[in-house]
Amino acid sequence: MSGVFLTLNAGSSSIKFAVFASDGPTTEALLQGNVAGIGSAPAFSAKASSGGAVQNTPFPPLSKDTNHEAVIEMLLPWLETHLDGQPVVAVGHRVVHGGQYFTAPTLVADDVMERLEELAPLAPLHQPHNIAAIRAVAKWHPDTPQIACFDTSFHRSQSRLNEIFALPRELSDQGVIRYGFHGLSYDFIASSLPKHLGDKADGKVIVAHLGNGSSMCAMTDRKSRASTMGFTALDGLMMGQRCGDLDPGVLLYLMQSQGMTPDEIETLLYKKSGLLGVSGVTNDMQILETSDDPNAQEAVDLFCYRAATNLAALIPSIGGLDALVFTAGIGENSALIRAKICAHLTWLGVSLDPAANHEHATVISAADSAIPTLVIPTNEEAIVARACRAHLTNS
Ligand code: ADP
Numbered sequence: 001m002s003g004v005f006l007t008l009n010a011g012s013s014s015i016k017f018a019v020f021a022s023d024g025p026t027t028e029a030l031l032q033g034n035v036a037g038i039g040s041a042p043a044f045s046a047k048a049s050s051g052g053a054v055q056n057t058p059f060p061p062l063s064k065d066t067n068h069e070a071v072i073e074m075l076l077p078w079l080e081t082h083l084d085g086q087p088v089v090a091v092g093h094r095v096v097h098g099g100q101y102f103t104a105p106t107l108v109a110d111d112v113m114e115r116l117e118e119l120a121p122l123a124p125l126h127q128p129h130n131i132a133a134i135r136a137v138a139k140w141h142p143d144t145p146q147i148a149c150f151d152t153s154f155h156r157s158q159s160r161l162n163e164i165f166a167l168p169r170e171l172s173d174q175g176v177i178r179y180g181f182h183g184l185s186y187d188f189i190a191s192s193l194p195k196h197l198g199d200k201a202d203g204k205v206i207v208a209h210l211g212n213g214s215s216m217c218a219m220t221d222r223k224s225r226a227s228t229m230g231f232t233a234l235d236g237l238m239m240g241q242r243c244g245d246l247d248p249g250v251l252l253y254l255m256q257s258q259g260m261t262p263d264e265i266e267t268l269l270y271k272k273s274g275l276l277g278v279s280g281v282t283n284d285m286q287i288l289e290t291s292d293d294p295n296a297q298e299a300v301d302l303f304c305y306r307a308a309t310n311l312a313a314l315i316p317s318i319g320g321l322d323a324l325v326f327t328a329g330i331g332e333n334s335a336l337i338r339a340k341i342c343a344h345l346t347w348l349g350v351s352l353d354p355a356a357n358h359e360h361a362t363v364i365s366a367a368d369s370a371i372p373t374l375v376i377p378t379n380e381e382a383i384v385a386r387a388c389r390a391h392l393t394n395s
Contacts, residue, residue, distance in 0.1 A: 002021075002089070004019050004021060004022060004030065004086050004087070005022055005089065005090050005091070005388040005389070006019055006079065006088050006137075007091070007092045007093070007381045007384040008072075008092070008094070008137070009381070009384075010068060010093070010094075010126070010132065010133040011126060011129070012126055013037060013040070014034050014035060014037070014038060015038070015071050015072065015133070016033070017034065017075060017079065018031070018032035018033075019031040019032065019079065020385040020388075022089050022388075026385040026386045026389065027379060029381060029385075030048065030049050031048050031054060031079075031082055032046065032047065032381065033045050033046025033054070034046075038067065038068055038071060039067070040064065041064065042063070042064070042066055044062060046059075054082060056081050056082050057078060057081045059078055062074075068132055069132050072136040073136060076140045077140075088144050089144070089145075089388075090144065090145045090147060090391060091137050091141070091144055091145075092105070092146075092149055092385060092387055093108075093130055093133055093134055093146060094184055095116065095149065096126040096127055096150075096151050096152075096181065097119040097120075097122050097123040097126075097127050097151070097152055098148075098151075098152045098153055099119045099122070100177075101119075102150045102153055103153050103156045105149045105150070105153070105384075105387035106147065106148050106150075107145055107146070107147060107391060108134055108138075108146040108147070113131070116134075117131065122179075122231065122232055123232065123233060124270075130148075134146055134148070147387050147388050147391050149184055149387045150183065151181045151182055151184055152180060153183055154184070154187045154190075154224050155180030155181075155186075155217070155224040157224050158178075158180065159317075164177055165177065165178065165230075176231060178227070178229075178230035178231060179230065179231060180215070180224060180227035180230070181213075181229045181233045182213070182217070182227075182229070182328075183224070184383045184384065185327060185328065185380050186217045186224060188379050188380060189207050189325055189327055189376055190219060190222035190223070191383075192376055196363075197372070197374075200323050201222060202221045203220065203322035204218070204318040204321050204322045205219045205220075205321075205322060205323045205325060206218050206219070206311055206314055206325070207219065207325045207327060208311065208324070208325065208327070209331065210307070210327070210328050210329070210331035210334075210337065211329040211330060211331070212240035212241075212283060213233060213239050213240070214236075214240075214307070214328070215227060215229040215233075215236050215237055216311055216314060218314040218315070219318070225318050226317035228244075228310045228313075228314065234269055237303075238274050238275065238278075238302055238306045239275070240274050240283030241273060241274045241275070241276045241277070242269065242273055243269050243273035244306060244310075246269070251265060275288060275299045275300075278298060278299035279293070279295050279296040279298070279300075280295050281295065285303075285329075286333075286334075288300050289334065289337070300336075300340070304344065305344060307344075308345055311324075311341075311345065312345075322372075323371060323373070323374065324345075324350060324371055324373045325373075325374045326364075326375050326376075327378040328378055331375065332360065332378075335357045335358045335360065338352070338364065338373075338375070348370070349369065349370025350365070350369060350373055351368065351370075352364055352365055352373060353365060353366045353369075361375070362374055362375060
């Protein structure tokens with residue numbers, strides 16, 4: 001039956017949505033938008049595929065106290081009035097943690113929900129919102145199939161050496177391993193590589209997903225071989241508010257000598273660290289870049305330096321580097337950050353063409369660069385829409 005797919009991406013402070021024609025292209029949404037700033041200053045925005053404003057009915061008023069569940073409950077009926085009477089034939093969700101259970105998009109059923117609940121403590125700022133969105137849709141359209149698409153699934157092609165920690169093996173056996181995240185974004189970039197890299201698409205490629213959450217993934221054959229995020233989405237690169245790599249001894253010190261509780265430590269690591277913590281100003285890279293506050297500059301410099309050291313640490317997993325790709329909010333839009341990261345990688349043979357970088361061209365490396373360096377916009381919604389289509393085709 002033809003109609004539309006709805007994709008929902010419930011993040012820590014935002015809910016993004018997109019509507020696709022079930023028999024149309026998955027790279028172009030008919031309608032998409034988001035409610036950002038949930039918990040602080042929520043704001044709704046949406047645009048139609050024509051690029052024009054979306055008119056039919058205004059979105060209900062939002063306040064600081066409007067939580068994720070309330071936003072979803074406003075969003076679903078609002079969407080209903082913008083579908084021109086077309087049925088929603090499937091709803092796809094970005095779900096952050098699939099643990100070891102889910103290696104591919106999965107039709108939601110009771111046993112799947114139990115697994116998602118079980119994994120919630122591993123992604124405390126995201127998974128509960130993903131679960132809430134699935135429940136809200138089940139109430140809205142009980143008979144519509146819902147497909148969970150996991151940020152961890154893309155990484156299940158990693159070798160055991162990339163997965164396990166140097167902890168007692170009982171813990172690895174219990175699932176305390178590196179999972180990796182941003183898999184929907186990496187999946188989309190992997191699917192785009194042949195168009196941009198030709199023969200090198202299946203070579204040794206590192207993709208840097210630099211947004212408010214940031215990570216990197218090393219690929220060969222367009223499959224994940226290693227990633228910087230681990231058991232949770234805290235590990236690896238410095239991020240907007242998350243610390244990235246941290247000596248675990250710091251946590252012991254904070255608990256034992258400073259008397260911090262687990263909840264306080266969670267808030268510190270997930271919400272008060274990274275660009276925000278080091279700058280003392282904001283987690284917003286666009287603001288930090290132009291700030292003359294020395295702490296803001298130090299935060300930017302640390303972000304770039306840590307990105308380069310993390311990238312270097314991924315190289316043994318793929319035995320070299322044939323191409324580097326930048327994506328996501330910072331990776332796609334900040335020429336300065338790309339240049340600063342690449343300045344730490346000249347020893348690898350990375351050399352940018354400043355004009356191409358400034359213009360955010362697809363290929364930003366100089367003609368004589370040993371490592372082609374590209375900017376490819378990511379599209380997580382397209383991957384979720386493709387999973388909806390695959391489900392309907394196969395069912
Ligand atoms: P999320 O992880 O929430 O999906 P995004 O991928 O949207 O995050 O990235 C958000 C980040 O991208 C913010 O730090 C924002 O400042 C940054 N960003 C967006 N546009 C620009 C720009 N033109 N220059 C620098 N940074 C930018």
